[in-house]
Amino acid sequence: GDNCIIGAGSVVSRDIPANSVAAGNPAKVICSIEEFREKHAKLLSEKPVFEKPWNEWPTATMEEKLEMREKLKDTFGYVK
Numbered sequence: 001g002d003n004c005i006i007g008a009g010s011v012v013s014r015d016i017p018a019n020s021v022a023a024g025n026p027a028k029v030i031c032s033i034e035e036f037r038e039k040h041a042k043l044l045s046e047k048p049v050f051e052k053p054w055n056e057w058p059t060a061t062m063e064e065k066l067e068m069r070e071k072l073k074d075t076f077g078y079v080k
Contacts, residue, residue, distance in 0.1 A: 003033060048072060 001016045007023025007030075016022045019033045031039075048071035052060065057068070 005033065005036065 001018035001020060003019050004016050005021045006012060006016070006027060007021075009025070010023045010027040011025045012022070013026045016027065017029065020029045021031050021033060021036045022029045048068075050057075050068060050071070052064070057065075060068070
C-alpha cells in the first residue's frame with residue numbers, strides 16, 4: 001500500500017493497506033500511520049532536551065554530564 005512503514009527484517013507476503021505500519025515474519029499491520037505519529041510525538045515531548053548535540057557529549061564537562069544524568073534518570077531503559 002501507499003504511505004506504509006515496514007519494520008526492518010519483516011517479510012511481506014501479502015498486500016499491506018495504505019497508511020499502515022507493519023512488521024514481523026510474516027508482516028502484520030500494527031497500527032495506522034496516524035497512530036504511529038501520535039505515539040512518537042508524545043514520546044518525543046516527554047524526553048529531555050540538551051543544549052549540545054549528541055556527538056559533542058564526549059567532550060562535555062563533568063557538570064554537563066551530571067546534568068545529563070539527572071535528566072535521564074527517570075527515562076525508560078536508563079541504568080545508573
